[in-house]
Amino acid sequence: MGRIFSDILLEKYKSELGRGLSEALRRLDATFVRADSFNFYTSVAVITSSKIEGEPMEVDSYIKHKIQHIEYLPELTEKPNDLFRAYIYAKENRLTSNHFLQAHRLLTEHLLPEHGRGVYRKNEMVVMEHKTGKIQFEAASARLLEGEMEKLWQDIDFLLHADLPLEETFYYASFIHLLFVCIHPFNDGNGRAARLLEKWFLSDKLGPVAWYIQSEQYYYRHVDEYYLNLNRLGIFYEQLDFTKADRFLMMLPGALPA
Template sequence: MKILSDALLESYRNQPGIDIQTALQQLDETFVRSDSFNFYTSIAVITSSKIEGEPMEVDSYIKHKIQQIEYLPELTQKPNDLFQAYIYAKENRLTKEHFSQAHQILTEHLLPEHWRGIYRQNAMVVMEHNTGRIQFEAAPAHLVQGEMDKLWDDIDKLLRCDLSVEETFYYASFIHLIFVCIHPFNDGNGRAGRLLEKWFLSDKLGTMAWYIQSERHYYQHVDAYYRNLNRLGIFYEQLDFTKAEPFLKMLPRALDN
């Protein structure tokens, strides 16, 4: 592996609490119906968007998508773009090219066209949207292309491998973490990173992965989400990924939802 690490995998496997395999089976039996995708994707989209400071309330957005209730465009445009990106991801395999297209979709009302799906060329400081506090400094611009190439090489390798359920969750979280630390785009990185995590899960586990309420879990525990990112350090080139375990353990806990 070029940028991901298995150094924490053994400890991750031995974590007490959630039996991922059993929880997935219960999810498949309880929630997955032909009409469920729009509902659970609505929850995923609006909670992921609210982590980034979008003002629309969760219940209102669900009414908008499920009951076709009309709201002001400035409230719905960016969440709806993200919703379309989730549909695109569900209908396409995870590749570098498809992910770039998904970023173009989710940033239609966020970035000018020439920056959609294109890596940034400037420095990037990552801030918590609710407080405005600086969280960390993302990868320097001259490293972004190379770091993302490493990440996609690792993702492609993992997609070709047979992974256990625990390994799949571990690497999905690690992909999410590395992507957010690189922060490769001018905007939309948080939303894209959470979609990338879910997309990887779906390619490895199938359709049921789209019903895992990971985005909702991160939103409900947003302080821990940012705190666990902060544990790694402030500057990208000095990040300590041996401290990543608290972040990696958040995804399985989303199965409790």
């Protein structure tokens, strides 16, 4: 491994994390015993991840839509429902680059034209902040993109087959999320895809309990901190300083029950 990921912060991460991940996961696993738990908590994950990207539908309304089958206007439900289908697909399939591209096709059905779904962009990309419209950062250039994604998937494949301690599983799940956002490989849907990718990796490593980690809801509730921590690395992809990634990496464990 080591083509694109860095373990430069791993020891610091472990020391700040302390102990208790295993107990937090045990408590989480014991909580969700009902057959409909996955649909409920996936609904929460989907709508909060969507709202980070500016979708207008309220969290409570979407839960009513998915759990109680209440109808709303299609323009409110179409894109969250696409993302919900992508989560179902991820739950039913192992994480691979091809499966991930298919998940992107699903989550962008009402976001991108057909030729833009599940394919990497060929153009340059500047990422804008949703609230202010200010430039956040310049993503990986088109000339670098395919090579960076190839390295990313090689490292992900290595990690999926490695026997990782729990702390390292969380560290690399967050690093996958972070790197994917920085590369920003698609024309749109990158944020939603990144948060799904993080959860998908965790589920392949930890089993079904990972789907109940409310990381998307945590990021939504701390959305200003989420973007600030992403921006700490720098503006230009080739000049990113991953020694400043520590605050972002610590957000995922914050989503676990205390």
